[in-house]
Amino acid sequence: MGERISTARAAALKSSCQECSLSNLCLPLAVSSHDIDRLEDVVQQGQTIDRGKHVFRQNDPFRSCYAVRSGAVKTYIISDSGEEQITGFYLPGEIIGLDSMGPDGYSCSAKALDRSSFCEIPFNRLEELATRIPSLQHHFFQLMSQEIKNSHNLSLLLSKNSAEERIATLLLSLSTRFSRRRLSSTELILPMPRHDIANYLGLAVETVSRVMTRFQRQGLIGSHGREVSLKDIPALKAVAHGGCQKDD
């Protein structure tokens, strides 16, 4: 169990939002330093959990959103009939819990894919602060709007694209997001197992495996388990956007 944090360690973890290397990802606010101070009073930094542990669970009472600081998190919903759907993979600088501001508690579960740390943003205090810092309100509207957009794009992917298109799209999305965090955009270390990729993309694990193998044979990627290198990004983009059979 690694959930206890010594006071010394907590102090070390506590760094200002201003100094945070992720600040322009998670909260790129056009706010005064005074406002940043108020934000820091609200945000609780430096919580850490092990792989496989939950940040929160579906139907738990909703209190906070969380910004991923390190590691990676998956969110998933479980339907009445017990089926599970991963709704997103979240990398450092990305925010989870935006789908849970209704009156019914968290609408998804969030589980760490690796040992991960995050900042907690208590919602009632956020709301209160947002009325006083218009750019913070604006930022959250934009974040939530983007979250809707992302989910719509996932629906499109699930509804209209082939297995190859879905997987190429995911690899490219991860590549973009990794590079935004100053990680290599070609040498990826996937934070999630094949099973999660399959679930997220609405495919069977075997299909994911087969497509990855096919991509590798075609020279599009190199793949050893979770290490994937994108060897021909233009070709991957061509696959993601419908291969070559379409003429519109």
Add this chain to the structure above:
Amino acid sequence: MGERISTARAAALKSSCQECSLSNLCLPLAVSSHDIDRLEDVVQQGQTIDRGKHVFRQNDPFRSCYAVRSGAVKTYIISDSGEEQITGFYLPGEIIGLDSMGPDGYSCSAKALDRSSFCEIPFNRLEELATRIPSLQHHFFQLMSQEIKNSHNLSLLLSKNSAEERIATLLLSLSTRFSRRRLSSTELILPMPRHDIANYLGLAVETVSRVMTRFQRQGLIGSHGREVSLKDIPALKAVAHGGCQKDD
């Protein structure tokens, strides 16, 4: 309450949000009548468009969200590869444009399925008002959160459910939403053609038709084109939640 509208025409168009029969659907605000007045200054009511016309188009500059007042609207996105995905059907009292608050204009197109009217909510004025009416800010956070949740549920449906499950789920969702508007929950008049149902649910039109026919033969529904009557809602729910083959 205060002032009279001077011209008869303005009086006809302008009805207060307070009096609107949809108010507890679209803006059930716990606000003072003073706040309602301010809201009414912002909301532009009574715009009407014909079937097939757009409320807004993808990539148009984003200015406003819209509350559907009458009729019905579909929203859809078009991918780089030209594929179209309907992301939602919106009935009176429901709000569109929540996915477009980013810097890149509307992220979907919205088209009237019938002659429809709506209220326009200019976003910059809404934002400004939301900083001064905390319950309005809270309400929009909830609305957007719900929109994310809805989209996640759609992803689940597309990813994990059979054609029958998808269609039963949609019929039940429409039933619920109709009854919330004091319309029959069993005798539905679908605002959208089969083609749109198919697109929304990630199916071929033929599949939708076949499943509807099957439901009819099984006595679950009656169906004559867009008129659908739900004859056995419990059975439909059973179908929607995975039929009877699952034992969990």
Add this chain to the structure above:
DNA sequence: CGCCTATTTGAAGAAACTCAATTTATGTGG
């Protein structure tokens, strides 16, 4: 009334799934 679109129905085909088995990682206790 006739054209155009929407819907329905049939038959054949394909993409992905399921089932089954093997190989490769991962982790734990001796």
Add this chain to the structure above:
DNA sequence: CCACATAAATTGAGTTTCTTCAAATAGGCG
């Protein structure tokens, strides 16, 4: 540090659901 146990990933073969193609029927509107 190694051996075993377990989980993850890959590969193969057969099956299924849904799609695609094709055509007939019904509806709506000028």
